[in-house]
Amino acid sequence: MKRTLQATTLAVAALSAAVVLVPPGSAGAFTYVTDTAGTAWGIQDAAPPGADTGSIRATQTGTGVLAAYSTLLNGYGGIRVRVDSPTAPRFNGELMRGFGLEQTAKGQFTTTRSVDLGGVRISRDIAIEQAGSYGRWLDTFTNTTHQPLTVEVAFGGQTGYGATGTNASRIVATSDGDTAVTTRDTWTATASGTSATGATTGGPSATVVGRFDRTGNWLRDTFTQPMGTTGHAANFPAYVNTLTLPARTSASLLHYVVVGKPVTAATLAGELAAVSRVAGTLAATPMLAGLSHNQVCTIVNVPAARTSDCRGRDTTRVNQPNDGKAPRLETKSPYDVVDKTIGEMQADMEAGRTTSKEITQAYLDRISAYDEGQFGFNAFTTVASDALKQAAAADQKRRAGAKGALLGIPIAVKDLYDTKDMPTTNGSLTFEGFRPKDDAYQVAQLRKAGAIIIGKASMEEYATSGSYSDSAYGTVWNAFDPSRSALASSGGSAVATATSMAAAALGSQTGDSLYAPASAASLVTLRGTDGMQSDRGVMPLSWLQDYAGAMTRSVPDLADILNAVSGTDPQNPETAEASSHRPADWRSVLQADALEGKRIGYLPSAWVDPYGTTTTIEASKAALAQLKAAGAQIVELPAGPTAPARPSGDVNWEGWARYIAAHPELDTQLGIDSPAEVVCSQKKLPYTRYPTSYCDGRTRMTDAQATAWRNYRAQYQKNIAAWLDTYRLDAVVYPGLLSEISLNDGGGNRSSFGRQDTPSGSSGVPTIAFPAGTDANGAPINLQLLGRAWSDAQLVGMAYAFEHVADGHVAPDTVPALKVRH
Secondary structure, three states, X not given: OOEOOOOXXXXXXXXXXXXXXXXXXXXXXXXXXXXXXXXXXXXXXXXXXXXXXXXXXXXXXXXXXXXXXXXXXXXXXXXXXXXXXXXXXXXXXXXXXXXXXXXXXXXXXXXXXXEEEOOEEEEXXXXXXXXXXXXXXXXXXXXXXXXXXXXXXXXXXXXXXXXXXXXXXXXXXXXXXXXXXXXXXXXEEEEEOOXXXXXXXXXXXXXXXXXXXXXXEOOOOOOOOOOOOOOHHHHOEEEEEEEEEOOOOEEEEEEEEEEOOOEOOOOHHHHHHHHHHHHHHHHHOOOXXXXXXXXXXXXXXXXXXXXXXXXXXXXXXXXXXXXXXXXXXEEOOOOOOOOOOHHHHHHXXXXXXXXXXXXXXXXXXXXXXXXXXXXXXXXXXXXXXXXXXXXXXXXXXXXXXXXXXXXXXXXXXXXXXXXXXXXXXXXXXXXXXXXXXXXXXHHHHHHHOOOEEEEEEOOOHHHOOOOOOEEOOEEOEXXXXXXXXXXXXXXXXXXXXXXXXXXXXXXXXXXXXXXXXXXXXXXXXXXXXXXXXXXXXXXXXXXXXXXXXXXXXXXXXXXXXXXXXXXXXXXXXXXXXHHHHOOOOHHHHOOOOOOOOOEEEEOHHHOOOOOOOOHHHHHHHHHHHHHHHOXXXXXXXXXXXXXXXXXXXXXXXXXXXXXXXXXXXXXXXXXXXXXXXXXXXXXOOHHHOOOHXXXXXXXXXXHHHHXXXXXXXXXXXXXXXXXXXHXXXXXXXXXXXXXXXXXXXXXXXXXXXXXXXXXXXXXXXXXXXXEEEEOOOOOEEEEEEEOOOOOHHHHHHHHHHHHXXXXXXXXXXXXXXXXXXX
C-alpha cells in the first residue's frame, strides 16, 4: 500500500506535507508454516510483500535466504477466474489476489475481504496440515447478481522451469495409474528431473483435483490452451472447473497439495509413492476439519466431501466477508495523459492547452484508480502529498516566462533514491520512516529542471532480485499482464511509467533491473558508462556496479532527462570524466540516419532461451530487420568478449559502508551505523533474511582491493573495445528478454524469465534498451545495443534511428483512460 495521509483512499487534493507509512496486510511479514517433516511452506497472504494470492510461494527446508528449496513449486495453488458476462470485468481470467488473507491460527488462513469479479464474490480458506505435509484450499464463489452466471476457475501454478534437466517438471503419476492426465483422474503427481550423479534435487508434489472439466496452461491462455506435456509448458499445470451459479447461490472447489522431501535419483521412486498415497487417501477421504457446514455442502468437485445432510435452501449459500471497495475510475482533470510523451505534454503546456496542475492531477487520479485496491499494480510506495503544490509552482514559473523540457513534468523515482521530503525505504522495513537530509544528486537535478517528483516507485527489497519487485510495501504487478512479474528491482519505476501514472521514472540496475523491467513494459532505458550519471544518494547493492538511470516512453524523453541528470557531479569522483563525454544537448544526437552504415554485431549464443522456448526470441530476431531497414549491417560473431579475473572484496559491504558514512542521519533516526545492521537486519522480509552470524567477520575493502576492482572494470572495458575493434563494430545487439515472464506469485532463487545479461553491468560499458514491438502473444519485446565506454551518445542516436523506423513502443490495455468527472 502507498504511504499517504490516508491508508484507504488517495484524497490527493487534500493531502498535507506529511506522509505516513502503512505496510500492506497485518503486522509481521510473509507467512511461513513449518510442517513436522521440516518443510517451511511460504504462503502468499496479505502480510508483506502482500501478493495475497493464497498460493505457495515456495517450500523450503527452513526459513530465510539460506534455506534450500524442498520442491520446485514456484507460485502454486493460485486461482484464475473467468466470469461469462456481457461486459467482461477488468482482470477477467487473471490470477486472483487481494483476499486480505490472515493467519488466524497456525497454518489456517482466512479471507478477510472477498474479491468481486463481475458480480461473483470469491474467497479462499487455506489450511496447512503440519503433521501430514499437505495443504487444503477451499475456494468459494457466490453469485451476488439476480441472474445466473457461468464461472470458469483454474487451479494451478508453476512446478518447475526449463525444457530439460533437473529443474524441468512433468506429470509422472495419476490416480488412473498412468502419466496421462484425463478428467477421470482425481489426483496427479509431479516430479522434476534428477541428476545422473544422484545429487539432491526438488522433491515430488501431488495435487488432489477431484472432478474437473479440462486441463489448462497456467502460464498463458489458461482457459483455452490445454496443459503442456513437454518442454517448458509442462511446468505450468492447471485444472479447470466450469460452475453454473444460480442467482444468490454459492459453489466451492476443494483442492489439496501434497509435498515431498528433497530426493536423489535413488530415492525419487519411494518419495513419489509416499506422496501419491497421501493424495489418494485425501481424494477418497477428504480432510474437512474447520470448514463450516455450508462450505462443505457447496463443494462440487469432490463428491466424497459431501457426507452431511445438505438439503434445503439454507445450505446453498456461504457467508463470506464483503469485498474490498473498488477504486473510482474517474479523474478531475480534463487532460488525457495516457501514453503521452514528455515532449507532447510540454508542447501542450507551452501552447496553453493544459497546465502542470492538470497533468499532475491526471496522474494522481490514475494512481488512485489503478495503483490502489485489491487489483492495484503497487507501483508506488509513497505518493508526494505536495505534488499539486509542486505543479502550481511550475505553472507560476511558466507564466513568469520560464521554459524547460522538464518544467512541470511529473516523474517518479525508485525508492532507493534519497528524497528529503519523502521517506526512502529501499523497499524494506529496515528503513521504515528514514528521511535523508538531502536529495540524491539526480533527484536534485530533476527538481532544478522544474520536474515534479510525484512519488517513490516501489522496488524489490534492497534491489536484490532480478526476477520480482517484492517490496515490504507491496508486490509490483506487470503492466501488460497483471498476473505476471514486473521483473527485477525497478519494477515500480517501469510500471508507473507504462501505466501512465508518471511521465517517466528513475530506476537502477546492478544486473538486469533497468533493461528487464523496461523490456517487460515497452520502455527505453540507458545503462550508461560507469560515471555518466551520479549515484550519490542512491542506496547500494554492489559498489561500482550499480547504475542509476531513467526509464521513458521514447528516446527523445530519455534525452530530455539525460540533459538534466547526466554529467559530472562535483561531489562524486566516479563521475569526473562524464561531462567531457556527454553531449551539450542530448537531443542533438537524435538523427534519423544514425544507424546508416553502422556495423552491428550479433552473437548467436546470446539469443538462446535457457528454458528452451522460442516465441520471444523469434520475435526479437524478426525485429533485427528494422535495424537493417534503418541502414545497419548485421555482423555475426563467433564469441563474446573476454572477462578479466574478478578480484576479491565484498562490494555489497563496501557500498553500505560508504552510504552509511555519508548519511549520519541513519544513526540518528534508525540507529544504523554499520553495514551489519543493514545486511543482517531481522526486519527484512523473512525469506530474504540472513542470520546475524552471516555478518560475522565481514569487512570493508582495503585500498588495494578497491583499486583492484576499478582496474578490473577498466580492463574489461578495454577488452570490449578490442572485441568491437576486431570486427570493426559500432555496437552489438542483444535481446531484452529471452522468454515469456512467469506469474508473480513465485519467488526464491528461480528466475521468472529467460535471462542473460549483457557484459554491460560487469564492465561498465553502456547498453541502451528500446522497444521493438510485440511477440506472437502480444507481449512487449525490446532490443539492446552495447557499445564502447563513453559511446553513450552514439547509442542513444542509434536507438532513436530504430525508433524512427520501427515505432516499437506499445501501451498496455489494462489501464484505459479514466472518465472525466465534472
